[in-house]
Amino acid sequence: MKNTITFIGIIVFAAVIGFTFTGCEELVIANVDISGTAKVGATLTATSRGGGFSGNHGYEWGYANTAGSSAFNRIYNATGVNASQIVVASSHVGTYITARRWNEREGAYIYSKSIGPISN
Numbered sequence: 001m002k003n004t005i006t007f008i009g010i011i012v013f014a015a016v017i018g019f020t021f022t023g024c025e026e027l028v029i030a031n032v033d034i035s036g037t038a039k040v041g042a043t044l045t046a047t048s049r050g051g052g053f054s055g056n057h058g059y060e061w062g063y064a065n066t067a068g069s070s071a072f073n074r075i076y077n078a079t080g081v082n083a084s085q086i087v088v089a090s091s092h093v094g095t096y097i098t099a100r101r102w103n104e105r106e107g108a109y110i111y112s113k114s115i116g117p118i119s120n
Contacts, residue, residue, distance in 0.1 A: 030103045032059070032112040040090045040120050044097060046112060047084070052105025058082035060109075063095040067114060072098065092118045 030050035046059045062072035096116035100109040
């Protein structure tokens with residue numbers, strides 16, 4: 001009898017654990033990436049992956065004068081789907097360019113790593 005109760009207890013425990021793991025959502029990290037060359041005249045393209053992005057919010061582009069800076073001076077000449085591309089202008093020589101996109105799940109902008117310094 002004792003073995004039967006232990007066996008039933010193990011089955012119930014396994015079922016509870018199984019339901020718990022089945023009900024969990026997979027955590028997907030949201031990222032924004034930039035591809036292209038840090039050079040005047042080059043096209044830079046931003047892409048995003050992970051959950052929380054929607055077509056309602058396109059990319060925004062910005063630059064800073066130093067690598068790793070939290071400054072985000074807007075660049076307004078973006079093209080492509082959801083403003084996903086820019087052509088690097090000569091006015092950005094020596095700067096670092098970053099893309100960002102609003103993430104509804106996080107309730108915040110997700111920033112790419114900066115690319116640069118921009119050269120001629």
